Amino acid sequence: MMTFRAIQISRYASRSLFLSTHAVGSAFPHAKFRLSAVPGAVFHQGGSRSFASHAPKASEILSAVYRVRLRIAQWVWYGNLLFTKLKPILLSNSGASLIGLTLGTGSNLIYASYVNCKREQGLQSALALGSVPDVEGGRVLAERKEIKEALTTLLQPASDHSQYGMVIGSQGTGKTTLVRQVAHNHAGILYVNIQPSGVTEQEFAETVAKALHFFPRSRVWFNIVLSQLGIVTHDVEDKRKYLVQVFDEFTRQAKIYRQKTNRPPVLVLDNVNRLAAGNPGLLNILQDIAKDAADDGIFITVFVASEGQAPLQILGRSAQSRLGRVIVVKDLTKEEALRYLCHQHGKHRDIAEAVYDFTGGRIAYLKSALTQLNSGIPVLGIRQQFLDTGRDVFTKAKCMPDDEFKLVAIPLARKMLLAGAISREDFEEGAGSQTTAKRLLAVNIFTLSPYSELVVFDSKPIQLVAQEVVGNAAQRRRSWLWLW
Template identity: 30%
Template sequence: MVCGEHGTGKTTLTRIASSEVEHGVIYIDVPANFNKLGEAFGKAINFTFEESISFTGQLMRKILGETNTNDKLKISEWERAMDAFKRASAVYKTKHNKPPVIIYDNLSRLVHINPEILDILQDDAKDNADDRKYIAVFVSNEGDVPRRISVSANRVFGSIIYRHIYKSIFFYLARSSWLRAEEPIEIGDLSREESLNYLINKRGIKTVKEGKVDTTEAEKLFDLVGGRIVDLKSIADKYLKRIPIEVIEYKILTKVEDKFRTAKLLETHKHHEVGKRIISVLLVSKELSRIAFEKFFDKPEQAIEILGSNVFAYHPEKNTVTFQSRSVERYIQKNASIFIN
């Protein structure tokens, strides 16, 4: 599994790495519309369906035992495409002496709507990895997918620069000796040094006065969003359009406030008091074990609900919880009277 927060570059890096491998890699972008999964699968392997089949109906029959007289003899598009892929995999392995790779990107789209399908994909991947028929790579945001799959993680830390992350994924996809993978790769944020290098040297956010380089503005931008590459790019674009930093900050923190509102963490909201206690601990310790995080709540479902609101982030590599982003911390600091005792 390759996992990480939204905006860390998982999809971009995985696509680049898979395209660099000459053959043997199938990339599937799991669609937001679940009914399109079979179509996406078929498109990825250039599989042509001879007839239109209700994909959802077939999967529900497979999972829940629901039957329909007209569908009894039909096979879902997804199953048919997978069968075709497995047949091709056997030929590929014989020719190249290694199994092919199938990548499922944006797997998070499945977990809330059809988690049973995720279980099927995982079980099939495990069985075929054991038999060395094919290797499956799951790409997902941190959160429900890593928790559901329930494996320990081996994080690729944010301090590793992007080309090193890329090389790690490329090696993982291209190596000839495959093992059943049980530890995911977690793609984190860039370090402060890497982020400032991007803002100053790549985007040119600096001034020169009397022969000295002033990087104050770049440092302010980093302090606002941290090392998440998608946020760094966005904030640099806005700054270079001469939008004042104060305006940029206001818009970012307004979006963060919406996350707090969704999580019911604002003042007078349902989870405000428990949120304050968690925030107080995280401001000091920077992270909590998942068990310690869950102990703040009366019911496990409440902890899961809060994690899903993107105020806090779950990290499978150490089974810990942190603030979701630097912007979340900035919002808390700006509203210290509400969240800090």
């Protein structure tokens, strides 16, 4: 019986030992595989050559490694062959141009893809939580729980909501502050603050684009060249109006947001009274866009405006539109104003009541008075400053043509002091015409609340100055009658 003895075969320097000369890759000399290169290979002497029983998977490993090396060798061989064939062409002038064209196109394609990816991320972040700018840090805001709850409901509509809304109030009542404070704590809100210089269509579109983080898609250069040659490609230049491009993009983002959250996003347009004064036609277009978007359930628009022409224009067209809830932001009540001054800012009650008497709870006036109080200015000095500002308004109103101030404004002010407020019809009747009534409203002595259709004094300081003016006019009239 033949005995076997196992020996350890060391690595061999020879490249021909155990080579398969009839392998598929034998045409590639560098692809031959040396079995002795695998450490730990154990063979039996005196029998058929095989691996020892303690390494049953060694043959599979060797086979896998061999196949990988063979495939690499094949690719290298084909690469060398291709380079050999193309080398004369590549070294020519046309070949160098082809290489530059290929590298330039590839680089441009990669850059365009990167820019468009960042663009999409920026567009989606416009509706993220906290995208609406918050009020300045460190400010102590008045506690207005009821109005904040109403704004939260308006800015977080249900999935089936199909009406746009409006927030109105006199200047200085805190509309913008309240809207930003509530909107900052919720996602799905695009806040657009219309600037005084942004009332044209192009300027307004740029304001919306800035809030949306919108800019046109980056195009690959050869598509631009083909377009110039009249060849239609999938990547064509958008030649529509910029406002149409911006709102189409916002509509696309709104649909994506609705699919993710099952509720429509909200577009807040603040200070639309600037559009009503400078570009009323654009305000009509925006109202139509708001109606269509609400009908389709894509997004909800909320108009924020001061009392005056903008609410009148929107409400005047609301019969054929989908205007829903209207939130009126009023001055603070006396209790709210005293709580704000005493509890939140630590002012004595007597001082707080004196401040309320000439500010009337207008939050902007209360903040201004607090700033001056903290600077050491006495209450009487602050009151005098507010009244001087009101007298300036009346001085400008005295320049109205045809003695309208003397013949119309003073009698209407006298009537309003007695009644507290008069209806819009009575105001226009007392003014003599709608044109004169609009001029009186424009001088900021009177203001029309469009939702209640009542005309009141624009503010508490204006009311106090009106008492002086009416009193002085009555005194002069008595003096004239006595002399006569």
